[in-house]
Amino acid sequence: MTKQDEAAEQIAMRGLLGEVTADLGAPLARVWEEAFWAVPRHRFLPDRVWLGTDLYPCDRSTDPGGWLSAAYEDDSVVTQINDGNAPAVSESWASSSASAPSIVFRMLDMLDVKSGHKVLEVGTGTGWNAGLLAHRVGADNVATVEVDPVLAVQAALNLKRAGLEPEAICGDGAAGYLASAPYDRIIATCSVREVPRAWVEQTRPGGVILTPWETPWVCYGLVRLVVDAGGQASGWFHPHSAFMLMRNQRTDLRIFQDVVRDDHVPDESSTGLSPWAVTGNDxxxxxxxxxxxxxxxxxxxxxxxxxxxxSRLWLATTDATSWAAVDWDGQSEDRFTVWQYGPRRLWNEVEAAHAWWHNVGRPGPERFGLTVRPDGTHAPWFDRPDQVVPRTG
Structure with missing residues (x-):
């Protein structure tokens, strides 16, 4: 590496540190700033990454400046497409990424890791997050699990080259990693629709589980749970973040092929609730x-x-038994045509859910919480655990 390359890397890292500080609203804690400099992000990225919504490929060999800029922007970088398979024309989709550094350090701060804590990370990806944790608490106290065998091997190599060798496992992160349990902290770098029971069982009483959250409706938010001695985990949701869903929780459905059938005869009605009010930027x-x-x-x-x-908004249940469509004619702003089929009236459920949210003051995620009971059932709540969020269906 030339001195010019080293200087460019240092400048890029300082710029990113400033962006992260601005996003967090405060300087990084000293222990995480030390980890930031000791575990450079660019050393964990593959030589080819994909950028933007169009997944434009950027190769280190042909565009080293663009590649380094991508490595040190405060943004996510796609590091694998189509689960590593060759994509068909116009069918590329992101299957693994390096998260935006600001959300990485926000989550590490929320995790509240202490010296000597044992930590399990679910979703190794490039290995950068595992490297930061290993620098903080020691490699012997960190285990990291990655479901994709190719990514798992590469992450282990990245960590070894960085002089950090936490226990790196190729396996299903939903099962945790019993061999090194119990843990003081479990952190996921993929979103979940349900917190796996194994995570709760493998966390010490008083320990913390921090994971991105997703529902089939929207991928948004984090949930931080504290496990009690009775095997129950409870805690608050937080805003921020949109992560890729854990692979074994994906919904692999397509509206036209898997849900709507030619012989379906839907009921017609109308609504004054704009479909953009429930799917837009709010x-x-x-x-x-x-x-x-x-x-x-x-x-x-x-x-x-x-x-x-x-325009048409389609809705469907994940079991593909009910669906709805809301049509906009391109002109009216207060009347939309609704079609509904199946045992459930999904648009009616969405209207009821929106009305409830509006009536309780239009709260953000930070006023909601989640309890995962010992039997594995999930109970979302509003303001306090005894105020369970209503379920529409």
């Missing part, structure tokens, strides 16, 4: 709707090729 509304509908997912179709329809 993530507080989306978060609350997701907690209430639980198993309802959505998909926009902006070119439905139906006369008089400019």
């Amino acid at each position: 993530f507080a509304a989306q978060f609350a709707i997701g907690l209430q509908t639980r198993d309802v997912w959505r998909s926009w179709h902006d070119d439905p090729a139906v006369d008089g329809v400019a």
Whole structure:
């Protein structure tokens, strides 16, 4: 490496540190700033990454400046597409990424790791987060699990080259890692729709589980749970973050192929609730709707090729037994056509969920919490654990 390359890396790292500080609203804690400098992010990224919503490939060999800039922007970087398989034309999708550094350090701060703590990380990815943890508490106190065998091998190599060798396992992170349990802290770098029971069972009483959260309606938020002596975990949701879903919790459905059938005869009605009010930029509304509908997912179709329809919002249950569509004619702003099929009336459920959220003051995620009971059932709550969030379906 030339002195010019070293200087460029130092400048890029200082710039990123400033961006992270600005995003967090305060300087990094000393222990995490030390880890930031000791475990450089760019050493954990593959030579090819994908950028932007179009997943434009950026190669270190042909565009070293662009690659280094991507490594030290406060943004996520896609490090694998299509689970590592060759994509068909126009069918590329992100399957692994290096998270934005600001959310990485926000989560590490929320985890409240202390010296000597044993930590399990679920979702090794590039290995950078595991490296930061290993620098903080010692490699012997960190175990990290990655489901993708190719990513697991590469992450282990990245960590070894950095002089950090936590226990790196290729396996299903939903099962935790019993061999090194119990843990003081468990942190996930993938979102979940349900907190795996194994995580609770492998956490010491008083220990913390921190994971990104997702419902089929929206991927948004974090949940921080504290485990008690009775095997129950409870704690608050927080805003921020959108992570890729844990692979074994994916919903692999397509509206037209897997849900809607030619012989389905839906009921027609109308609504004054705009579909954009429940799917737009108001993530507080989306978060609350997701907690209430639980198993309802959505998909926009902006070119439905139906006369008089400019845009269509599709809704369906994850078991594909009920669906709904809300049509916009391209002109009216207060009246939309609704089609519903199946044993559940999904748009009615969404309307009820939105009305409840509005009536309790339009709260954000930070006023909601979650209890995972010893039997594994999940109970989202509002303001306090005895105020369970209503379920629409």
